[in-house]
Amino acid sequence: MLSARHVTKSYGEILATDRIDLEVSQGEVFGLLGSNGAGKTTLMKIFATLLRPDSGTALVAGVDVTDDPMAVRARLGFVPESPALYDKLTGREFLEMIAQLRGVPPEKAAQGIAEVAALLHMDEELERECDGLSRGMKQKVALASAMFHRPPVLILDEPTNGLDPRFAKILKGWLRDYARSGHTVLLSTHVTQVAESLCDRIAIVHAGRVAAEGRVSEVVAGAKADTLEDAFSVIVGEA
């Protein structure tokens, strides 16, 4: 469902991703782990059509992100690491705008928004301007904007940022079920527990390259470590 082949991207002299190869299958929750500046966000932004690769190919549901970015965007929901919203719109107005931009029929949009609002317990807050929302609530609105239209692919950069443990747990459960129903989730995280409890497979990205990839147990075993946290330190230290 998601495929990167030799994807390279640099910012001036800084090489953000260096010939990355990655395959994420349909129905899978795939996690990207890495230190700050490892290249995770760059890779996700390439899949989300916010950046163009310097070389290599990135495909979303079989569509090349460079050749047909509009078709790619129609197939995905994206939440960046620090999602800035439109301050002066209410949460509901923001979600309705996203529905209109994506061509979601009003009835279907209303139903999707109601479901996500119930899931994330944010009915009342949806009527307030985003300007006045807490960080966690803004994160919920951003997540809702990617979730309510049920796209085939979800790309979430640090999705549990700002969420309290209760809602982080609810979100993880929802994402797992979402993947089981045939959708694909690519997420990045700094929190190894999130990767352990949620991801079917992970890749540890270091210095713009995939340093290790596989099921959590495989990555831990490959690094001859006891926990994913230790494995991460070993792999990043060795790479």
Added chain:
Amino acid sequence: MRAFALHAADLLQATRITGRRFRRQPLALPWFLMLLLGSLWLLLKTAELAATGTVDTGLALSPGSLLFSAFLLSLGKGAVDGYYRLVRHPPLVFALAQPVSRARLLGAKMATVFSVNLGFLALALGTATALLLALHMDVPAGGPFVPALVAAVIGGLGSGVAFSVAASLSTWRRKGAALALLAGFPAIAWIALIQTDPGLTAQLGVLALLAVLAPAAALASSPWLVEAWNAQAASRPGVVRLAGSYRLPTMTVAEAAVFTKEVKTAWRKRETALALATLAFLGIALVAVKFLMGELPSSRFARAILPTMTLAGVFAGAAVTLTVRGLATLGGEHESLWILRTSPVRGREVLLGKLAAHGVVIPAIVAASLPLPLVAGFPWDTTLLVATASVAVSFLALAIGVYFGARSPNFDRSTGGLPDSFAMYGVFILALIACVVFVAPAGAVFASDRFLGILGMVLAADLALLVVYGVHRVSGPRLDALEI
């Protein structure tokens, strides 16, 4: 010393932003210098014509009126700079959390406002001196005029910074009280420079006093800085106004979504209210200036003065409402641009929604052009000509702002999505030139054939709308190509 670190950081950032712009666009510097030379020449030539009486323009230019204009312009610039660099500057939270007194903090920010603007004034004065010497122009700007000008600019900037804090307080009552206190500064300038006109030396004395008192008043407003900052920059629960969604005929659903978002945002941020207030003020100011000018001579030049003045006012209104918003069309999205860039909507659809939303104020601009013709008793055909020209000017001001805003957007939240001062100056002058080029030919035809002149102005407005369309076609793909 601690506050100086803040000022130094501001200057370092401003220098880097300007330097990066000049490196990216090597022609920007020569272009800016050319515009500076051209506009200064025009200003000096007008002053020379008015002072020497070579042509009976009916313009009553005195050193006092020039100094008052400089004071008012500086007040406006100081208020805008103070607003964006200080009271509506979210990163100020990091400075507010440091063990530095509010007065020092405000002083450091005011020093940045002074440095940037006085640096520009020094450049303009140096260039003007070179022009005067090279072209042997006869402008009565000797003696205490230049020191008085510098004092007027300092006084204006200081007043502007104080106004920015006062106008940002949390309640209308507090705003009103603070602004009423500060109104003394422009009032003193008005009395000394226009009403009594006691001579340049005495005016220099008054302006020197203002140059001390106004910055002191800005510093004295520091106890209210946090209140103003909280009211303007910090997150706060908002009261929802202007509900529903809007759609103009022929708009797609996606275009309507962007249009609705822009209209609601502009309304709730009070940008629309501010624009309407500015335009209303402009309409009234034009009438006031007409009365101050008294009876005009009957020369051909003098007959053209009032319509030209009306259009100059219209341009100023269009520049501060449409060009400025156009410049921030993409940059104003700041970090929120991911929303549009990850939605399956083309740049041209986004641009159309934004252009339509910006254009909401155009009827108000046309309305602002009417009070002076009505009060001054313009013939109906001249009034129609001026109104049609206002439409053309509005379209051009919008098109030029959007074009440059999409060409090199600035996503820095602290500037409100606007480019640096050099770029803004260049865009305004270019917009002015474009407006003259579009409007002047029809105006000249009108002098000899009124019907044909009006038809020509309608054609100018049509062509200006075509420019808007062209900008929409060119700028949309730029949004699609943006990497963020």
